[in-house]
Amino acid sequence: MDEGYANLPTSHLLGSVPAVTQDDRKPSPPTAQDAAATSRLQEFPPAPGGNGGGYRPPGGPADGDVENQADWKGYFNVASYAPYFNVDTDVVVDRLISSIYPMDGFYRKIDANPDMYGPLWITTTLVFMLAAFGNYATYLMQNKNDLDIWNFDVGYFSWAASVMYGYAVIVPGMFFFLFQYFGSRQSLVRFWCMWGYSLFVFIPGSVLLLIPVEFLRWVIIALAGGASSWFIALNLKECTEGADLMVLMASASVLQFALALFIKVFFFA
Amino acid sequence: MGPTWTRSHCPLIHLAGAPSPASRAPRRGRVVSPTRASIPVSSSPAPAPVPTKPPLPAASIPISVSVSPVPASVSVPIGANGFGPPPNTLTEPVWDTVKRDLARIVSNLKLVVFPNPYREDPGKALRDWDLWGPFFFIVFLGLTLSWSASVKKSEVFAVAFAVLAAGAIILTLNVLLLGGHIIFFQSLSLLGYCLFPLDVGALVCMLKDNVILKIVVVTITLAWSSWAAYPFMSAAVNPRRKALALYPVFLMYISVGFLIIAID
Numbered sequence: 001m002d003e004g005y006a007n008l009p010t011s012h013l014l015g016s017v018p019a020v021t022q023d024d025r026k027p028s029p030p031t032a033q034d035a036a037a038t039s040r041l042q043e044f045p046p047a048p049g050g051n052g053g054g055y056r057p058p059g060g061p062a063d064g065d066v067e068n069q070a071d072w073k074g075y076f077n078v079a080s081y082a083p084y085f086n087v088d089t090d091v092v093v094d095r096l097i098s099s100i101y102p103m104d105g106f107y108r109k110i111d112a113n114p115d116m117y118g119p120l121w122i123t124t125t126l127v128f129m130l131a132a133f134g135n136y137a138t139y140l141m142q143n144k145n146d147l148d149i150w151n152f153d154v155g156y157f158s159w160a161a162s163v164m165y166g167y168a169v170i171v172p173g174m175f176f177f178l179f180q181y182f183g184s185r186q187s188l189v190r191f192w193c194m195w196g197y198s199l200f201v202f203i204p205g206s207v208l209l210l211i212p213v214e215f216l217r218w219v220i221i222a223l224a225g226g227a228s229s230w231f232i233a234l235n236l237k238e239c240t241e242g243a244d245l246m247v248l249m250a251s252a253s254v255l256q257f258a259l260a261l262f263i264k265v266f267f268f269a
Numbered sequence: 270m271g272p273t274w275t276r277s278h279c280p281l282i283h284l285a286g287a288p289s290p291a292s293r294a295p296r297r298g299r300v301v302s303p304t305r306a307s308i309p310v311s312s313s314p315a316p317a318p319v320p321t322k323p324p325l326p327a328a329s330i331p332i333s334v335s336v337s338p339v340p341a342s343v344s345v346p347i348g349a350n351g352f353g354p355p356p357n358t359l360t361e362p363v364w365d366t367v368k369r370d371l372a373r374i375v376s377n378l379k380l381v382v383f384p385n386p387y388r389e390d391p392g393k394a395l396r397d398w399d400l401w402g403p404f405f406f407i408v409f410l411g412l413t414l415s416w417s418a419s420v421k422k423s424e425v426f427a428v429a430f431a432v433l434a435a436g437a438i439i440l441t442l443n444v445l446l447l448g449g450h451i452i453f454f455q456s457l458s459l460l461g462y463c464l465f466p467l468d469v470g471a472l473v474c475m476l477k478d479n480v481i482l483k484i485v486v487v488t489i490t491l492a493w494s495s496w497a498a499y500p501f502m503s504a505a506v507n508p509r510r511k512a513l514a515l516y517p518v519f520l521m522y523i524s525v526g527f528l529i530i531a532i533d
Contacts, residue, residue, distance in 0.1 A: 078445050085446040088509040117447070121517060128524045135531060151420050152531045157428045 084116040084189065092118055099197040099231060106231070107194065107238045114189045119196020123168045126199055129206045130164070131156040134267030140212040141269075156267060163266075167259060168196055171252075178248055184240050194239075198231045198256065202263065209268045217268060225260025229253035374402040381462040382497045395455050395462070395501075403461020406468050407433045410525070413471040418532045429528060436521040437461060444514050449506035459501050460518070466493040467522065471529045483530045491526045495519055 074080040095118060098106050134156050142150045172191035179186045205224035209217050233253045240249075358366065377395060379385065407430060415426040441456040470490030474483045498518050506514045 078442060082446050082448060085443075086448070087513070088507075089512040090509070092513060117443075117513060121520075124517070125520060128520065128527075132524070132527045132531070152418070152533065154418070154421050154425050154428050154532075157432075158424075 081116075084114065086113060087115045087117055091115075095197060096200055099200045100227070106197070107190075107235045110190060110193050110197075114187070114193040116189070116192065116196075119168060119192055119199075122196050122200050122203070123164045126202055126206070127157070127160045127164050129203055130160040130263065130267045133206050133210055134160070137210050137212070137268045140210065144212050159266065163259075163262070164199070168192070168199065171195060171255060175248065175252060179240065179245070182245055182248070184245065186239065190239065194235050195232070198228050198235075201227050201231070202260070206263070206268075209264070217264065221260050221264040221268075225257040228260065229256040232256050370399070370401055373397060373399055374405070377402055377458070378462055378465060381459060382465050382493075395459050398455045398458035400454070400458060400461070403437070403458055403464070406461055406464040410464060410468050410471055413468070413475050414528060414532055417471075417475045425528075425532060429525070432521065432524065433461075433464065436517075440517050440521065443517055444502065444505050447506050447510050447514055449510075449514060451501075451505045456501075456505075460498065463494050463498040463522075464525075466490040466497070467525055467529065470526075474529050478533060480530075487526045487530050491522055494522050498522075 091113075092115070095106070095109060095115075098109065135152055138153075139150050142148075169192075172195040173188065176186055176188045176191050201224050205220060208220045211217065211220075230253070233249050236249045236252055377397065377399065381395060410433065411426040411429040414429045415422045418425040437457050437460040440460060441451065441453055444451050444456065445453070467487075467490050470486045473486050495518070499515065502514050502518055503511045
């Protein structure tokens, strides 16, 4: 394959999407790099300086106060978000499976390397599934009742996108601030990662919700909502050990169950 | 004795009188510049025909100079090899520009969507990328879906266009974030060209409104689109992350396929 892409001299161009430089393809040394990586991932957003092989803003001072001056440039640079996508296929599959099984090892799995790939694509898949299967489910229900007025409702796409993206972004942020207010320092990225993976159980759930039996639908959504809420509660308890904030954990579970009910009522009526 | 004296003592007259071989040869050929420039056919009565297919970016480009027979100060179009000013495409007829762009779209389409020997080398597949082709295909798909819909036509177009356009950008960013090696606009161009089979499928589904036929047609064209996009995306990332890069591509095409089936 043509390896010329790594040598494209775009890294000096401000604002361009940089081609990945040679440094990124060296296998990272195990221990030293991991410690640095973990400490860098504790804070969100990432500081631009010091990223291995990433873009360095031109003309910035090489000492400690580079963060204050060049901090805003890290937001608009693709390479500064790359550490959050540093996962392989088997890692992602492992995290997905452990989000359904009621074991309590999830938070320990993401502690060292929280990824944003999972939440991003789980919510996107859920948007499409809710819109597609929601339409199909209403079609089946109307077929069963012998009504002939079904029309494809493209508004489901807009609603699904607003609800899912809004929930996955705003709710963890809100809980992050609430936890900060009550004195327990958490990591926003890990909250986003956790809430994103908690939505995975709704994907097989929405497939099962196609069954046009009303009672069965309620049972399915109750099970899915319950599993998701329990996942959230369990992992919140694990990551906030020592801080006795039962109110926040209970409200997080209730919110998750409310989302499940909303999905059933709005999309699978 | 006369002619011999003329020739030996006045060689320049001989050269100026007869057309030299150097200026006779270019009348058979034409300026064929590397990739994007073309020959202005403004006012010089150039004898050779315009090449109808875009030149491949190879080394076998016949570069010659076409000089008009009138020895006046006419603009000398010279190929972009450093021997003069680059050819001026502003003065060419609009039809030439459109024809050139259409030729490029067709050649890119053939490289990407149809089987050809270059498919294994993704870098070569769309070296001459452009964004006109993807733009036409996305708008055409949106329009077809909008025509097929019976209610909320403008919202259907908006959803289709937003999903495809934003989807192409997000997919490219996804590959870059996973540590892959692609060029941003080349990837956008490729994802747009791979929509061509779905365009054909949408057109067929618009003309014939039968659910079974729609499912069959959409399945076939979806498989075709995915087959077209697969080598490029899978070669761009680390093999351990190949599925992570390919899954969103399939997701986008499947959702568009669903839109084609479901809209009636």
